[in-house]
Amino acid sequence: MINRIRDIRLQKGLTLADVALACDPQTTAQTIGRLETGMRNLSLVWMNRIAAALGVEPETLLRSETIQPARIVAALGRKGAEPMRTPIEAVLPNALSADVPWLVLAVEASVGEYRTGDQVWLRQHPFAEVSNLLNRDVLAPLPGGAFAFGRLIEAGGDTVALLPPASGQDRIAVEHPAWVAVAETLVRKL
Structure with missing residues (x-):
C-alpha cells in the first residue's frame, strides 16, 4: 500500500514535527517519518490520526499502485523552470482541505x-x-x-x-x- 502522507504534508508546507504535534494524541516526528516511508505499518488508527492532523479525508492518504499520479516536478521562478529536489505527488485542492465544502x-x-x-x-x-x-x-x-x-x-x-x-x-x-x-x-x- 502506497501512502501520500509526505506529498500532502509538503504541499501544505508542514514539517514532520508540525504533523506530529497536530496528531491527537501527539506523537513524534520520527514516527510520522516512519509512517511516510513505510518503515512502520500505516494502520487504520494511524490513518485517521494523520488525516485529522493534515485536515484531509483518510482515503486521501492512499493511492493506487497501478495508476501513475500527477507529480510536481519543477517550479517556475525568476530564473525559469527549476527541477524539484524530490518530485512530489500533486494533490487536488478538494483533497487537501476536507474541512470546508x-x-x-x-x-x-x-x-x-x-x-x-x-x-x-x-x-x-x-x-x-x-x-x-x-x-x-x-x-x-x-x-x-x-x-x-x-x-x-x-x-x-x-x-x-x-x-x-x-x-x-x-x-x-x-x-x-x-x-x-x-x-x-x-x-x-x-
Whole structure:
C-alpha cells in the first residue's frame, strides 16, 4: 500500500514535527517519518490520526499502485523552470482541505478575466465570515436555486453587493445568503 502522507504534508508546507504535534494524541516526528516511508505499518488508527492532523479525508492518504499520479516536478521562478529536489505527488485542492465544502463554477462563455472552459474552485464560508472576503470573487446563492457571481464589493447587515465580471453590468445585491463561496483556484486548460 502506497501512502501520500509526505506529498500532502509538503504541499501544505508542514514539517514532520508540525504533523506530529497536530496528531491527537501527539506523537513524534520520527514516527510520522516512519509512517511516510513505510518503515512502520500505516494502520487504520494511524490513518485517521494523520488525516485529522493534515485536515484531509483518510482515503486521501492512499493511492493506487497501478495508476501513475500527477507529480510536481519543477517550479517556475525568476530564473525559469527549476527541477524539484524530490518530485512530489500533486494533490487536488478538494483533497487537501476536507474541512470546508468546495464548489466548482464552470465557465461556459468568456466573461471578464475568465475564459471558456475554465473551472473556478470555490471554498464555501458561512455568511458570518463574509466581511473577510471583500475584493474577492465570490459565488452567492439566490432564491429559487439561482446564483450570483462577482467581486464582493460591499458587505453590510444581511446583504452583500457583487460586481459581475462582465464590464458594463450593474452590481447585484444578494439579501440573506446562507453562505458565500470564495474563488481560490482557477483551473484552465492551455
